[in-house]
Amino acid sequence: MNIPLFSVIVIIYLIVVGYLGYLGYKGTKTSGDYMIAGRQIHPYVMAISYGATFISTSAIVGFGGAAGVFGMGLLWLTFLNIGLGIAVAFILFGKRTRRIGLNLDAHTFPEFLGRRYDSKFIQVLGGVVIFVFMPLYTGVVLIGAARFIEGTFNLNFVLALTIFSIIVAAYVIVGGLKGVMYTDALQGSIMFIGMITLLVLTYKSLGGIIPAHQALTDLASKVPDSLAAGGHQGWTTMPLLGSPLWWSLVSTIILGVGIGVLAQPQLVVRFMSVKSNKDLNRAVLIGGIFILAMTGVAFVVGSLSNAFFFKQTGNIAIAEAGGNTDLIIPTFINMSMPPWFVYVFMLTLLAAAMSTISSQLHAIGTSFSRDMLGAGTKMSEKDEVIKSGKVIMITKIGVGIGIVISVVLGYYLPISIIAKGTALFFGVCAAVFLPMYICGLYWKRSSKAGAISGMVVGLVTSVFWMFFIHKSNAAMLKLVVVLTGKESLLGFPWNAVDPILIALPLSFIVTIIVTLFTRPVQKEIVDRCFK
Secondary structure (H helix, E strand, O other): OOHHHHHHHHHHHHHHHHHHHHHHHHOOOOHHHHHHHHHOOOHHHHHHHHHHHHOOHHHHHHHHHHHHHHOHHHHHHHHHHHHHHHHHHHHHHHHHHHHHHHHHOOOOHHHHHHHHOOOHHHHHHHHHHHHHHHHHHHHHHHHHHHHHHHHHHOOOHHHHHHHHHHHHHHHHHHHHHHHHHHHHHHHHHHHHHHHHHHHHHHHHHOOOHHHHHHHHHHHHHHOOHHHHHOOOOOOOOOOOOOOHHHHHHHHHHHHHHHHHHHHOHHHHHHHOOOOOHHHHHHHHHHHHHHHHHHHHHHHHHHHHHHHHHHHHHOOOHHHHOOOOHHHHHHHHHHHHOOHHHHHHHHHHHHHHHHHHHHHHHHHHHHHHHHHHOOOOOOOOHHHHHHHHHHHHHHHHHHHHHHHHHHHHHHHHOOOOOHHHHHHHHHHHHHHHHHHHHHHHHHOOOOOHHHHHHHHHHHHHHHHHHHHHHOHHHHHHHOHHHHHHOOOOOOOOOHHHOOOHHHHHHHHHHHHHHHHHOOOOOOHHHHHHHOO
C-alpha cells in the first residue's frame, strides 16, 4: 500500500468532513438546531443519514464476518432491515413520530416518550438507558474501524482506536445534528460506491455469480466438526432448525437486530428532523436501496469469502481469520482485492464508522443534557435562545464522556464482539422502548403507568437474561460464573434464546395489561399529540 498517497486521500476526505461539520456549526443557533437540526433537513440527506447511521462497521465488518460463519442465512436480516427498518419505520412510525414530536416540541427520543406520557421519570430513565448501554454499541463500532486501520497501516490497535475517536468526536461536538447529518450524506454516498464495487470485484475473483455460489454450496462437506455439531449445514443453507447455531442466528442476529432497529434512539430522532411527511415518503425508496446495498453486499461477500479462502489456502473463513470473526472481512479484502480498492474500502469503512459513531455520540450527549439532567426542559422561545448555549455546552460534555467510555470499552472488549455487542444493544432498546413507543403512536388510551411498567420489566428482564441465562452473553460478562460457577442458570434451548425473545413479549404484555387497569394520559396532552 502506498501510505503517502492514501494519507493524502484521507486528509482530503477529513477536510471535506471538517467543512461539513463547520457548516453544521454555522447553522446551529439554538439547542433545537443542535439536537434535531431545526426540523428542516432535506429528504435525501435524512434518508442517507438514517441509513449511514444504521449501517456501520458493525454491519460491514461484524455482521459480514458473522456471515462468514453462518452463511447466506443472514440475508433474512437484510429482509427485515428493509421491511421493518425502512418501510414500516418510515411509513407507520416516522410520520406519526414527526407529527407528535413537533406538537410536543420534543428534541430527543426519551423526551418524545416522556412528553407523550406526561412523565419526567420516563424521560430520565430513557436517557439513562441510552447513556449506559449505547457506549457498548459505540465501542464495538470503534473496534471495527480500528481493526481495519490496524491491519492496513500496521498501526498499534490502541493508537488507531484513539486517533479515530478524537476525529469523530471533534466534528460531533462542533456541528451538532446538522453537522452529523451533512457528513452522513457524504459518508453514505462513499459507502454505497464502495460496497457496490466490492460486490462486483468479489464475484469477479470467483469467476462470476453462478460459479461463486456453486463453489460455496460445494463447501458444505468442509464444515468443521465443531460447527456441524452446533447445527451448521453449509453456507448456503440455514442451520438445523432448533440447533444452537439456529437459535444464535435467528434469535440474536436476525430478530435481535431486525426488530431492535425500530426503537433505536439515534434513528428515531431523524424522523423529527424533516419538515413534512412528504419528505419521509421521498426518503423510503432511497433508504431501501441504500440498506439493500449495504447489508446485502456485506452478508453475501462474508459468506463467499469461504469459497475464496478455500480456493487460495484450503481454509474456511473463520480458520483463515484465526478464530476472530471480526477479522474475516479485513483479511478477505487484503488478500483478494487489488491495491487500489483497499483505498476505496478503507474510506468506506471510515465513512461507515464515522457516520454511526457520530450519531451515537450525539444521542449520548443529548440524553445526558436534555434527558438525564433536564437542562432542556420546556421553555419559552426567548428563554430558549438565552439558555441554548448552556444546553449545548452540557450536551458537548456528555459527548466527551461518551467517547471516553466507548474508547475504554473498545480496548477491553473481547474478540468477535462486534455483531454480538450490536445485537445486544438493539435488543435492549427494543425491550425497553418499543412497546411504549408503538402504544404511544397508535393507542390514545395508553397510560403512564402502563408505559413505565413495560419499560421497567423490559429493562430488568433483558439485563437478567443477559447476565444469567443467555450463555453467549453470560459467559462473556462472567457475573453468573462468579456467583454460581456456571455459564448459565438454565440448559439448552433456554440458554441459546436471545433476551429479546423473552423481554420484548413480556414488556408488551405488561404495558397492555397495566394500561387497561390504570388511568390514561390527560385528554389535553393526547389531543395535543394527535391534533
